[in-house]
Amino acid sequence: MKKKCIAMLLAGGQGSRLYALTQQVAKPSVPFGGKYRIIDFPLSNCANSGIDTVGVLTQYKPMKLNSYIGNGQPWDLDTSTGGAYILPPYLGAGEKGSWFRGTANAIYQNINFIDEYDPENVLILSGDHIYKMDYSDMLREHLEHNAACTIAVQQVSMEEATRLGIMSVDEADYITEFEEKPKHPKSDLASMGIYIFNWEKLRKYLIDDENDPNSSNDFGKNIIPTMLNAGEKLFAYRFKGYWRDVGTITSLWDANMDLLTPETLSLYDSSWPISSRNDTVPPHYVGENAEIIYSIITEGCDIDGRIENSVLSSAVTVEKGANVLYSVLMPGVTVKAGATVQYAIVGENTVISENAVVGNPPDGSENWGVATCGPDICIKESARIPAGAMVYTGEEEF
Amino acid sequence: MTDAKGIIFAYSASPDLGDLVKQRTAASLPFAGRYRMIDFSLSSMMNAGIFDVGVIMQRDYQSLLDHLGSGKAWDMDRKSHGLRILPPFGLPEFHHGNYSGTIEALSAVITYIEESRQNYIVLMLGSLCANIDLTDALKKHIASGVEITAICTEKNISSQHYKYVRGEDGFISEIRYSGDAEGLTAMECYIVNKKFLVDMVRNAMVMNQFRFHKEALADFFKDGGKMGVYMHEGYVSFIRTVDEYYQANKDLLKPENRKSLFPKDRPVKTKNNEITSTLYGEGADCRNSLIADNCWINGSVENSIIFPGVAISAGAKIKNSILMRACSVEEGVELNCVIADKNVQFSEGVTLVGSDRLPIVVPKGAVI
Numbered sequence: 001m002k003k004k005c006i007a008m009l010l011a012g013g014q015g016s017r018l019y020a021l022t023q024q025v026a027k028p029s030v031p032f033g034g035k036y037r038i039i040d041f042p043l044s045n046c047a048n049s050g051i052d053t054v055g056v057l058t059q060y061k062p063m064k065l066n067s068y069i070g071n072g073q074p075w076d077l078d079t080s081t082g083g084a085y086i087l088p089p090y091l092g093a094g095e096k097g098s099w100f101r102g103t104a105n106a107i108y109q110n111i112n113f114i115d116e117y118d119p120e121n122v123l124i125l126s127g128d129h130i131y132k133m134d135y136s137d138m139l140r141e142h143l144e145h146n147a148a149c150t151i152a153v154q155q156v157s158m159e160e161a162t163r164l165g166i167m168s169v170d171e172a173d174y175i176t177e178f179e180e181k182p183k184h185p186k187s188d189l190a191s192m193g194i195y196i197f198n199w200e201k202l203r204k205y206l207i208d209d210e211n212d213p214n215s216s217n218d219f220g221k222n223i224i225p226t227m228l229n230a231g232e233k234l235f236a237y238r239f240k241g242y243w244r245d246v247g248t249i250t251s252l253w254d255a256n257m258d259l260l261t262p263e264t265l266s267l268y269d270s271s272w273p274i275s276s277r278n279d280t281v282p283p284h285y286v287g288e289n290a291e292i293i294y295s296i297i298t299e300g301c302d303i304d305g306r307i308e309n310s311v312l313s314s315a316v317t318v319e320k321g322a323n324v325l326y327s328v329l330m331p332g333v334t335v336k337a338g339a340t341v342q343y344a345i346v347g348e349n350t351v352i353s354e355n356a357v358v359g360n361p362p363d364g365s366e367n368w369g370v371a372t373c374g375p376d377i378c379i380k381e382s383a384r385i386p387a388g389a390m391v392y393t394g395e396e397e398f
Numbered sequence: 399m400t401d402a403k404g405i406i407f408a409y410s411a412s413p414d415l416g417d418l419v420k421q422r423t424a425a426s427l428p429f430a431g432r433y434r435m436i437d438f439s440l441s442s443m444m445n446a447g448i449f450d451v452g453v454i455m456q457r458d459y460q461s462l463l464d465h466l467g468s469g470k471a472w473d474m475d476r477k478s479h480g481l482r483i484l485p486p487f488g489l490p491e492f493h494h495g496n497y498s499g500t501i502e503a504l505s506a507v508i509t510y511i512e513e514s515r516q517n518y519i520v521l522m523l524g525s526l527c528a529n530i531d532l533t534d535a536l537k538k539h540i541a542s543g544v545e546i547t548a549i550c551t552e553k554n555i556s557s558q559h560y561k562y563v564r565g566e567d568g569f570i571s572e573i574r575y576s577g578d579a580e581g582l583t584a585m586e587c588y589i590v591n592k593k594f595l596v597d598m599v600r601n602a603m604v605m606n607q608f609r610f611h612k613e614a615l616a617d618f619f620k621d622g623g624k625m626g627v628y629m630h631e632g633y634v635s636f637i638r639t640v641d642e643y644y645q646a647n648k649d650l651l652k653p654e655n656r657k658s659l660f661p662k663d664r665p666v667k668t669k670n671n672e673i674t675s676t677l678y679g680e681g682a683d684c685r686n687s688l689i690a691d692n693c694w695i696n697g698s699v700e701n702s703i704i705f706p707g708v709a710i711s712a713g714a715k716i717k718n719s720i721l722m723r724a725c726s727v728e729e730g731v732e733l734n735c736v737i738a739d740k741n742v743q744f745s746e747g748v749t750l751v752g753s754d755r756l757p758i759v760v761p762k763g764a765v766i
Contacts, residue, residue: 268694
């Protein structure tokens with residue numbers, strides 16, 4: 001069946017900078033913002049944009065991600081003509097096979113999957129960005145500009161530009177130059193890692209790229225520059241809305257905090273729902289001793305302590321006399337009586353024992369950072385986890 | 399596979415619930431901040447591996463149908479032998495008024511029961527608030543060798559007039575019809591052998607007896623019948639009056655009741671459509687309350703049950719109240735002992751005070 005556009009979602013990333021949180025799961029399945037996991041954003045954007053076929057490329061610790069995505073039902077992707085498909089690396093007859101070697105190689109290895117749908121265009125997405133975006137608008141511009149490839153870009157500060165993939169464009173927003181992390185950026189338009197390709201063209205470039213032994217098989221490093229040099233039309237699609245890469249502890253924490261001001265990123269907008277897969281649990285209970293302000297609380301929580309400026313996922317317990325300030329608590333976390341969690345991210349099902357203190361408020365020093373506790377651990381009674389520390393399974397003492 | 403089929407009675411009009419059942423039956427009444435009453439019977443069955451379930455309804459079932467959908471929330475969306483909606487069948491004799499009793503309701507679906515693959519039928523009220531361990535109950539019913547087992551509770555419920563007297567042999571041989579009578583309180587939940595049930599319904603209908611407890615069971619005991627008993631140890635309440643509805647909601651503010659109604663190993667499932675969490679603002683001050691997802695809280699809330707999508711503005715004071723889905727409470731509003739149905743809007747400065755025994759019910763969509 002011929003499709004106008006299908007999506008390929010790159011979800012294989014290890015997320016090494018989130019180490020404590022991604023030790024056992026792939027980055028896209030890290031919980032976010034109370035009810036979600038990071039991958040809910042691109043999946044919901046697809047469903048809301050009318051893209052009904054999504055291939056999800058997994059590689060690193062995919063078990064949780066696989067069961068989370070399932071048949072795609074929470075995002076209404078379980079239709080008879082479309083669907084959400086988990087695509088792990090596989091072995092063809094007589095081939096040696098390999099892991100995905102780069103973003104372009106991951107798509108190359110799934111050419112057969114894409115060919116099944118015979119799409120005119122392919123949308124390439126990352127599984128680690130938080131944003132709401134109408135891909136159908138980007139696709140319309142892509143077709144109107146008769147581009148071989150359209151890249152979503154966002155205006156950034158010149159300082160940020162030195163850390164990102166930067167596009168120079170002509171007056172009609174066609175891309176004239178692409179630079180990866182330039183020392184002296186010529187433009188302030190950064191690639192968001194969201195591409196729409198004409199499939200016929202991309203297919204050819206992927207095969208050529210694969211045959212080039214010197215290529216690192218990456219979209220930004222290889223495919224895009226090669227297409228530019230070959231004189232293909234590459235169009236920059238300007239996106240003005242909220243968009244965050246949550247690849248580091250600080251950016252993950254920041255993006256969670258952004259949810260406390262819905263004018264920054266509102267998830268209450270029913271015209272563009274971000275959906276997720278959740279167990280049914282009772283509403284959250286607020287006890288006699290609770291004090292909650294400026295916070296997000298999710299169903300199943302049992303709160304009897306003080307919560308300020310924090311984001312709590314489902315089934316979190318905060319006992320009497322405990323304090324949770326400027327923190328992100330993932331599903332199933334327990335904060336025992338008298339404990340304090342401040343400027344911290346705490347992974348799923350971790351227990352913070354009585355009178356422990358996790359994290360510290362910013363003190364202006366260079367070493368300060370958000371403290372992180374990995375999932376499924378127990379922080380001992382009266383323990384001190386300093387600012388910026390990262391603790392996880394396998395460490396002897398917390 | 400569980401050798402049992404479920405039948406849920408969801409037709410009862412329960413007129414004492416007043417405006418709360420104007421556009422729905424008691425089975426689809428919103429409860430405990432996110433559920434509908436029928437979730438408890440459906441989940442009790444689901445947790446015992448009973449996915450072949452018929453829901454008998456008769457009128458005002460639009461809201462119930464919307465809630466049930468394909469039965470997916472309870473894993474009852476099966477190729478065959480899953481959730482089966484049983485509205486009145488098009489025979490003229492069922493077109494007059496309400497079913498005169500449980501027997502008449504069962505006789506309307508008797509072929510559905512007779513043709514089932516299973517040997518046991520579980521009968522349950524769609525408005526019963528209890529999470530029953532039917533796996534255990536079924537096991538004990540089968541082991542006991544009796545034809546019918548009643549699920550009972552020690553709790554004395556004044557509005558429940560069916561009481562059972564247990565003999566020394568451990569079986570029930572007498573039914574009493576008074577809430578004050580000594581005995582075990584009937585939860586109107588039964589496990590019955592299929593053939594026994596079909597014969598009972600057919601025989602009763604022949605004699606124009608439409609009532610299950612007052613006629614069919616009375617005859618059964620008169621003929622020396624023995625009924626098994628399974629004691630439900632956990633929380634239970636009936637939802638037949640506004641007062642019962644109000645008190646049952648408030649019961650859930652106590653942790654032991656929540657624990658009993660929502661045990662981790664027997665979860666209560668419901669249609670899941672909340673997309674986001676609840677946001678507390680600067681003016682939020684909440685105590686002893688159950689608060690669902692997707693709310694915006696900026697006022698004070700005490701001893702209350704708040705359903706999804708409710709917005710409470712700064713300076714508002716909500717006490718001892720139940721606010722159903724998408725109610726909005728503007729600045730300075732004070733509510734005490736109020737049950738607001740869906741989409742009620744309380745305008746700035748409104749004060750509404752009921753009493754604990756007589757809460758004020760505000761009908762769906764009202765603007766005050």
